[in-house]
Amino acid sequence: MRQGRHEAVAIGLAWFSIGLGLAELLMPRAMARATGLPGREALVQLYGAREIATGIALLLSRDKAPAMWARVAGDALDVATLATGEQPRAGAAMAAVGPVVALDLWTAARLQERRSKRLRPVFDYSDRSGFPKPPDEMRGIARRSIPGQRQPATV
Numbered sequence: 001m002r003q004g005r006h007e008a009v010a011i012g013l014a015w016f017s018i019g020l021g022l023a024e025l026l027m028p029r030a031m032a033r034a035t036g037l038p039g040r041e042a043l044v045q046l047y048g049a050r051e052i053a054t055g056i057a058l059l060l061s062r063d064k065a066p067a068m069w070a071r072v073a074g075d076a077l078d079v080a081t082l083a084t085g086e087q088p089r090a091g092a093a094m095a096a097v098g099p100v101v102a103l104d105l106w107t108a109a110r111l112q113e114r115r116s117k118r119l120r121p122v123f124d125y126s127d128r129s130g131f132p133k134p135p136d137e138m139r140g141i142a143r144r145s146i147p148g149q150r151q152p153a154t155v
Contacts, residue, residue, distance in 0.1 A: 006110040010064045017055030024048025036090030068108040075101045
């Protein structure tokens, strides 16, 4: 099966997610300090585990849209947590996260769009005319069926 560009972006984001998750899981103190969240190392590790799980889900799934939306939900959680962090590091971290959030949203929306088109049934009406009978049998039937109207003389 041919992989589209949106799936390729999702796979790249999956590997990014796994790498970031490993950094958060293995170096929680450094990551917490860099993002303005000192003292929240356990939370950083938990977010790292979430990142790894989301990355693996993206790599393993055939339909990447649901896993991509899970990544977007994780982004919202990350931004909300960074908003509570110490300035200026938390602000710098949010500025760094912003483009990734935008890319995640764009990719999720494109994957969802493709998914919706793929799941929508396609109906083929090419063999139908829209008439219950052949055109020759239908000709003039509307005039003959109106009650109270005088019927035209047939020749």
